[in-house]
Amino acid sequence: MEVLIEFFSFQDPNVVSVVVGAILLTASSAVVGTFTFLKKKALVGDAVAHAVLPGICLAFLLSGNKNPFFLIVGAFITGWISLVLVDTITARSKLKEDTAIALILSVFFGLGILMLTYIQHTGNAAQTGLQSFLFGKAAALVGQDLWVFGIVAVILIVTVVLFFKELTLIAFDEHFAHAIGLPVRGLNLLLTSLTVMAVVTGIQAVGVVLMAAMLITPAAAARFWTDDVRLMTFLAALMGAFSGLSGAFVSYTAPTMPTGPWIVMIISMIAIFSFFFAPARGIISNTVRQRNQQAQIMQENLLKELYRLGEKEENHFQERSVQELIEKRHFPKRPLKAALRQLKRRGYLTHHHGLWQLTQNGKAKGRRVVKLHRLWELYLSKYMKIEPDHVHEDAETIEHVITPELEAQLEALLDYPEVDPHDSKIPY
Amino acid sequence: MKVDAKDVAVEFHDLTVSYDKKPVLWNIDMTLPKGALIGIIGPNGAGKSTLIKSAMGLLPLSSGYVRIFDKALDDVRRWVSYVPQRETVDWDFPTSVLDVVLMGRYARLGLLARPKKEDKEIAMNCLQKVGMEAYSKRQISQLSGGQQQRVFLARALAQEADLYFMDEPFAGVDAATESAILEVLQELTAQGKTVIVVHHDLQSAAEFFDWIILLNMRLIASGPIDQVFTNEYLQEAYGGKLTVLSEVSELIKKRRLPSREKY
Ligand SMILES: Nc1ncnc2c1ncn2[C@@H]1O[C@H](COP(=O)(O)OP(=O)(O)OP(=O)(O)O)[C@@H](O)[C@H]1O
Numbered sequence: 001m002e003v004l005i006e007f008f009s010f011q012d013p014n015v016v017s018v019v020v021g022a023i024l025l026t027a028s029s030a031v032v033g034t035f036t037f038l039k040k041k042a043l044v045g046d047a048v049a050h051a052v053l054p055g056i057c058l059a060f061l062l063s064g065n066k067n068p069f070f071l072i073v074g075a076f077i078t079g080w081i082s083l084v085l086v087d088t089i090t091a092r093s094k095l096k097e098d099t100a101i102a103l104i105l106s107v108f109f110g111l112g113i114l115m116l117t118y119i120q121h122t123g124n125a126a127q128t129g130l131q132s133f134l135f136g137k138a139a140a141l142v143g144q145d146l147w148v149f150g151i152v153a154v155i156l157i158v159t160v161v162l163f164f165k166e167l168t169l170i171a172f173d174e175h176f177a178h179a180i181g182l183p184v185r186g187l188n189l190l191l192t193s194l195t196v197m198a199v200v201t202g203i204q205a206v207g208v209v210l211m212a213a214m215l216i217t218p219a220a221a222a223r224f225w226t227d228d229v230r231l232m233t234f235l236a237a238l239m240g241a242f243s244g245l246s247g248a249f250v251s252y253t254a255p256t257m258p259t260g261p262w263i264v265m266i267i268s269m270i271a272i273f274s275f276f277f278a279p280a281r282g283i284i285s286n287t288v289r290q291r292n293q294q295a296q297i298m299q300e301n302l303l304k305e306l307y308r309l310g311e312k313e314e315n316h317f318q319e320r321s322v323q324e325l326i327e328k329r330h331f332p333k334r335p336l337k338a339a340l341r342q343l344k345r346r347g348y349l350t351h352h353h354g355l356w357q358l359t360q361n362g363k364a365k366g367r368r369v370v371k372l373h374r375l376w377e378l379y380l381s382k383y384m385k386i387e388p389d390h391v392h393e394d395a396e397t398i399e400h401v402i403t404p405e406l407e408a409q410l411e412a413l414l415d416y417p418e419v420d421p422h423d424s425k426i427p428y
Numbered sequence: 429m430k431v432d433a434k435d436v437a438v439e440f441h442d443l444t445v446s447y448d449k450k451p452v453l454w455n456i457d458m459t460l461p462k463g464a465l466i467g468i469i470g471p472n473g474a475g476k477s478t479l480i481k482s483a484m485g486l487l488p489l490s491s492g493y494v495r496i497f498d499k500a501l502d503d504v505r506r507w508v509s510y511v512p513q514r515e516t517v518d519w520d521f522p523t524s525v526l527d528v529v530l531m532g533r534y535a536r537l538g539l540l541a542r543p544k545k546e547d548k549e550i551a552m553n554c555l556q557k558v559g560m561e562a563y564s565k566r567q568i569s570q571l572s573g574g575q576q577q578r579v580f581l582a583r584a585l586a587q588e589a590d591l592y593f594m595d596e597p598f599a600g601v602d603a604a605t606e607s608a609i610l611e612v613l614q615e616l617t618a619q620g621k622t623v624i625v626v627h628h629d630l631q632s633a634a635e636f637f638d639w640i641i642l643l644n645m646r647l648i649a650s651g652p653i654d655q656v657f658t659n660e661y662l663q664e665a666y667g668g669k670l671t672v673l674s675e676v677s678e679l680i681k682k683r684r685l686p687s688r689e690k691y
Pocket residue numbers: 447448452470471472473474475476477478479
């Protein structure tokens with residue numbers, strides 16, 4: 001707790017720089033990653049993330065120090081080479097893209113690890129910390145490193161914002177973009193460069209191994225909450241930033257702990273949470289919605305049957321027991337009771353001494369369902385030429401989905417008919 | 429058999445197109461007239477999509493060239509519009525109907541610029557022309573196939589082009605949508621614009637188009653419908669596989685086209 005307060009009071013200037021750095025890096029990866037995700041290039045992001053490692057090691061070997069500028073250049077070069085190789089292999093051989101990616105990823109990563117091991121054995125004092133490229137170390141983001149990586153992150157975000165409509169178009173419909181004369185090749189090149197740069201900067205905080213998750217997961221999580229690319233990109237940035245912040249905190253409190261796994265764990269939890277709880281697309285809200293629909297269908301069926309019983313006995317307000325309903329209309333007992341209670345709450349039924357009775361509202365609602373059922377049967381047999389004995393099943397579902405507008409159209413189209421195909425009267 | 433157009437909108441000059449060095453279109457050579465509603469007809473795999481893709485510069489040409497309004501494509505792109513086959517995009521993309529139609533304005537906006545109020549008005553107008561204005565805020569995954577087709581059409585209209593290439597705009601739409609789309613296309617040609625449409629159904633092709641291109645890897649025929657839509661050429665294009673052909677072409681000959689049920 002004390003550490004938490006100490007951390008968030010931002011007294012320590014190091015804390016400020018680490019926080020700002022981590023947030024910028026993760027947010028920019030998330031923003032660029034949104035388009036990697038929309039273009040369905042998640043695997044490509046993974047390949048680049050692993051392929052930058054030999055570049056970083058090579059830059060270190062050649063320059064002899066950890067100057068961030070050299071490291072970026074080295075990473076950029078091998079990152080790019082890996083992508084060119086993937087494309088060439090896919091175009092020139094029978095191998096599919098996923099195989100080519102797996103191949104390149106493992107070769108480059110293996111090479112990187114080999115070089116890293118070699119550097120460690122040379123005993124070069126400056127190499128301490130190079131290790132942190134594997135799993136990330138947000139706490140190392142101070143001084144010159146912060147400036148260089150921070151500026152790159154800002155450039156990434158600004159570039160995406162500037163080219164937002166073009167990047168969206170090539171992700172949605174590349175042919176059309178080409179047809180209207182957009183420089184599609186150039187834009188794809190831009191997006192690839194952005195991806196490589198996002199990886200190169202992001203690995204400071206997240207590390208090579210988990211970087212692909214940092215690119216893709218925020219976008220995947222954000223997708224659950226919205227159907228608008230703009231909002232989605234913004235949400236992805238926000239979620240990325242939040243995970244970056246938590247990573248910085250961990251790095252501050254436990255300096256030996258690698259930050260990458262923490263950051264990725266947080267963003268993954270956000271994604272899992274979205275998967276279950278997002279209002280429109282989440283699993284739980286889907287289930288709840290389906291349940292509600294089922295309950296509503298049950299209630300409408302109940303009102304319909306009460307209306308039809310009333311029709312037969314020429315008394316719509318007859319009081320009936322649960323037992324009678326089960327015997328006459330074969331409703332399952334438990335859902336029936338739940339539906340009856342719900343209908344009472346909504347004012348469609350009344351309940352005295354264990355007997356149930358339609359209200360005026362309930363009768364009207366039951367009549368509407370019966371009407372829709374019979375109208376639809378008539379429509380099917382008249383316009384779709386379906387045999388009268390085959391229309392009932394279909395009408396059972398359709399009667400629950402017809403909107404008032406469709407209802408009016410049906411009535412007008414059929415000219416307010418008197419009876420359905422089975423000669424039952426259509427009530428209005 | 430081919431008829432040369434008087435007032436030329438598009439010229440294909442000895443065009444050959446290949447995928448992986450295997451030619452799928454051979455020596456296409458023809459001119460197409462301005463202001464006509466032109467149908468490209470042929471069996472599956474005949475190279476219809478390939479023909480319009482190569483006209484739009486989306487494929488490398490093995491030989492020959494395409495000229496539009498007597499200019500190179502890159503000089504007139506702004507006046508040329510393309511409607512891809514609807515299956516070519518992912519309709520679960522997080523975007524709205526209006527945003528898709530606005531994409532038709534991007535060529536005019538240029539890089540970096542944002543759509544302005546005026547662009548939105550034009551886009552809404554185009555949606556209205558295809559009867560989709562009520563759906564402008566819908567997410568595109570919530571559209572039916574016919575509605576998707578109309579959104580693509582609206583996007584093309586928003587380009588305010590002079591020449592339209594459309595890949596199967598009538599595929600999988602109901603009769604009502606079909607006549608709505610046809611009406612829009614006829615309005616375009618009435619304004620002197622040229623509309624070139626890949627089409628599958630022979631019977632309706634006979635009613636829709638002024639000019640027909642019959643294709644089966646090579647050009648079988650290109651010309652006004654009454655000269656091209658004959659038993660002989662149709663048999664040649666479809667390899668004699670279709671038995672309805674003779675009936676249809678008989679009808680065409682007599683110009684007694686059956687009035688189709690619209691609903
Ligand atoms: N990307 C591709 N790579 C290789 N061959 C292709 C490719 N696209 C099309 N082809 C081949 O080119 C030929 C023409 O294809 P095209 O799509 O132009 O036919 P189409 O007339 O539009 O057919 P459909 O009526 O089925 O749409 C076909 O034989 C097809 O197999």
